Amino acid sequence: MKAEIITIGDEILIGQTIDTNSAWMANKLNLIGIDIVRITSISDKKSEIFKALDNAKSGADIVFITGGLGPTDDDITKTTLAEYFNTKLIQNPEVLSHIEQFVIKRKAHMNERNIKQADVPENCKIIKNKIGTAPGMWFEQNGQIIISMPGVPFEMREMMSNFIIPELTEKKRDIHILHKVVLTQGWPESKLAEELEEWENALPKEISLAYLPSPGLIKLRLTAKGKDLTILEDTVAQQVTKLEGIIPELICGYDSDKFEELIGKLLLKHKQTLSIAESCTGGNIAHLITTVSGSSSYFSGGVVAYSNEIKEKVLSVSSSNIKDYGAVSKQVVEEMAKAVQKLFRTDFAIATSGIAGPTGGTIEKPVGTTWIAVADKSKVISKKYIFGDQRDRNIQRASLTALNMLQKIMNGKEI
Numbered sequence: 001m002k003a004e005i006i007t008i009g010d011e012i013l014i015g016q017t018i019d020t021n022s023a024w025m026a027n028k029l030n031l032i033g034i035d036i037v038r039i040t041s042i043s044d045k046k047s048e049i050f051k052a053l054d055n056a057k058s059g060a061d062i063v064f065i066t067g068g069l070g071p072t073d074d075d076i077t078k079t080t081l082a083e084y085f086n087t088k089l090i091q092n093p094e095v096l097s098h099i100e101q102f103v104i105k106r107k108a109h110m111n112e113r114n115i116k117q118a119d120v121p122e123n124c125k126i127i128k129n130k131i132g133t134a135p136g137m138w139f140e141q142n143g144q145i146i147i148s149m150p151g152v153p154f155e156m157r158e159m160m161s162n163f164i165i166p167e168l169t170e171k172k173r174d175i176h177i178l179h180k181v182v183l184t185q186g187w188p189e190s191k192l193a194e195e196l197e198e199w200e201n202a203l204p205k206e207i208s209l210a211y212l213p214s215p216g217l218i219k220l221r222l223t224a225k226g227k228d229l230t231i232l233e234d235t236v237a238q239q240v241t242k243l244e245g246i247i248p249e250l251i252c253g254y255d256s257d258k259f260e261e262l263i264g265k266l267l268l269k270h271k272q273t274l275s276i277a278e279s280c281t282g283g284n285i286a287h288l289i290t291t292v293s294g295s296s297s298y299f300s301g302g303v304v305a306y307s308n309e310i311k312e313k314v315l316s317v318s319s320s321n322i323k324d325y326g327a328v329s330k331q332v333v334e335e336m337a338k339a340v341q342k343l344f345r346t347d348f349a350i351a352t353s354g355i356a357g358p359t360g361g362t363i364e365k366p367v368g369t370t371w372i373a374v375a376d377k378s379k380v381i382s383k384k385y386i387f388g389d390q391r392d393r394n395i396q397r398a399s400l401t402a403l404n405m406l407q408k409i410m411n412g413k414e415i
Contacts, residue, residue, distance in 0.1 A: 001168075003029055004038045004060035006052050008067035008077055009151060012041045021066045021156055028165060033175035033225070034062065044068055046080045053084060053146070061144060062168070067151030069134040071113035078137070081148060082121040085139055089119040092126060092135070099133045127159050136164075176229045180236045181212075182220040182243060183253035185404050189213050192250070196220075199246055204235055215393040216400030217252075249414070252404050259403035260288040260295075266410050267298035267348075274406075275344035276302035277315055277336040279327065280354035280370060284399045300344040305336065315339035328353050328365055330373075334380045337373040348410070349375040350402050354385075356394045368394050372402045374409050381405070381415055 005025055011017040019041060026036045037059050042048040044067075056063045068077030082089050096118035103110045117133050120126060127136030127147070132155040139146040147164060149156045184192065189211055193200075200209050206226050212219035222239060224232040244251060253262060267274060276286050286302040289295055303314055308327055311317040316339050321331040333353045341349035354370030361367035367389045373382035383405065387397045405415055 001034045001061045002037045002059060003034050003062040003064060004040065004056045005036060006049075006056070006063060006065045007039075007041045007151070008044060008049065008065065009041075010043050012067075013043055021151065021153055024153070024157065025064055025066075025160060028160060029064075029168075030177055030179075032165060032169050033177045034168065044074055044076060046076060046083070049077065049080045050084060056146075057144065063144070063146045065146065065148040066156050069117075069136075069148065069150045071117050071133070077148060078120065081124075081137065081139070081146075085121060085123060085141065087121045087123045090122045091115075091118050092120050093118075095120060095126060095135050098128070098135075102133055127163055129155055129159065130162075131155055131158050138164075176226060176232060178224045178229065178232045178236060180222045180224075180240060181255045182222070182240060182251055183257060184218045184220060184247065184250040185216065185252050185401065186250045187218075187247075189218055192218060192247070195247065196243075199239075199242060203239060206232070207235065207239060215396040216398075252407065258288075259400060259407060260292050263403060263407055263410070264289070264292045264295055264298060266407070268294075270410075272347035273298050273300050273344075274348045274350070275300045275340045275346040276349065277340035277351040278302060278304050279306055279311070279336070279352055280356045281352045281395050281399050281402070282306065282356075284395055285350060285352065285402055288399060288403065300346050303340055303343070311336065315343070326365065328355055328369055328371055330371055330382050330384070333371040333373040334375075334382050337375040337380050337382075341375045347377060348406060350406055351375075352398055352402055354387075354394070354398060356391045356398075357389050358391055361389075370394070370398045370401075372398065372405055374402070374405050374415075376409060381409065383415055 005022045007019050007022055012019050022039045029036060040052055042052050068075045099114050099118055100110060103114055114133060120135060120137060125138040127138055129135050132150055132152060134150045136149040136159045149159050193211065203209060207222055207224045210221045212221055222236055224236050226232045278285055283304045289299050305311045305315050308322050312319055315336050317332055317335045321335060325331045333351045336351035336353065337349045340351065351373045352370065355361050355365060355367050357367035366386065368387040370385045370387060371382055373380055385401060387394045408415055
């Protein structure tokens with residue numbers, strides 16, 4: 001089955017609201033074997049809704065619409081759909097009863113706008129909105145399904161999860177889609193693709209590969225389609241095993257893994273602790289670590305030593321090393337790691353010092369130059385990286401690289 005997603009709302013088109021609905025729906029639908037062929041955002045105009053529906057007729061078996069079902073005058077989706085499907089709006093007693101109970105429960109006042117939300121196109125199937133007042137609507141015409149839902153994300157997700165996806169899954173049992181994501185770090189996309197060319201060319205016909213680069217990571221997504229889920233799982237697992245043999249030093253996780261979560265599990269398992277000294281990353285590594293619930297069990301604290309003065313006074317970095325080698329150097333970053341480890345009395349420590357940019361670079365040390373050090377109780381390992389010339393990306397890449405360095409050391413792997 002092929003599907004199109006249409007989001008309605010001027011607030012999306014002017015950038016006031018980010019369209020998270022489409023991404024969420026696309027992900028969930030893909031998992032049940034429905035291919036998204038197009039995602040469209042349109043304004044709150046009848047002509048635009050008509051045009052989008054006409055366009056969807058040629059390429060989609062199912063059309064998902066979100067937005068424009070509220071109680072205000074600018075919410076025109078329901079009346080427009082009634083006109084498009086050549087029907088009229090009628091009051092649905094079941095929907096009206098739900099709205100009344102919903103309003104009473106919240107000790108609000110029932111008004112004409114609430115009552116109006118019980119008016120629905122006569123020829124649609126109602127999708128109950130258990131956590132809101134605007135019902136969803138399911139239309140079928142000439143073999144095509146059109147589903148309209150509220151734009152409120154949690155209301156849309158409830159309808160999709162508890163009614164629409166189960167209903168579509170029942171209709172479509174013949175095709176499974178399986179995704180497996182392999183996280184890599186260390187090589188640029190072009191070099192990685194060159195190394196994997198032979199493996200990629202030999203992939204079974206039912207498996208496709210996509211490279212998904214982001215700052216600090218390249219995700220390799222294997223997608224398999226077929227009728228037998230068990231066979232698909234075995235085939236994908238075989239290919240991942242082959243991949244692990246080709247680039248073992250680059251693989252750093254799978255699927256939705258995050259460095260901060262993997263490291264947290266390792267620290268908890270071995271009852272170990274971590275501290276961090278950050279310069280160029282400005283506290284971002286500490287932020288990532290503390291996004292994990294329970295991180296207080298293993299993360300002792302950190303120091304953002306942005307100025308040389310703080311490096312010297314708080315972390316006891318020698319002024320001679322800063323003078324002779326510069327703040328962005330092996331000598332300084334290793335001192336930072338050892339000092340913060342001692343200061344917080346932790347098993348491991350991370351330190352970063354670099355030139356995030358876009359200013360501050362020199363011929364010897366261009367923008368993006370970053371030194372990262374990881375200390376354990378017996379040694380300090382440091383490495384130099386040159387990331388690029390974009391500040392935000394440099395901070396992100398340095399943070400993830402530092403966490404990956406720590407993960408490798410904890411797992412006994414080479415840096």
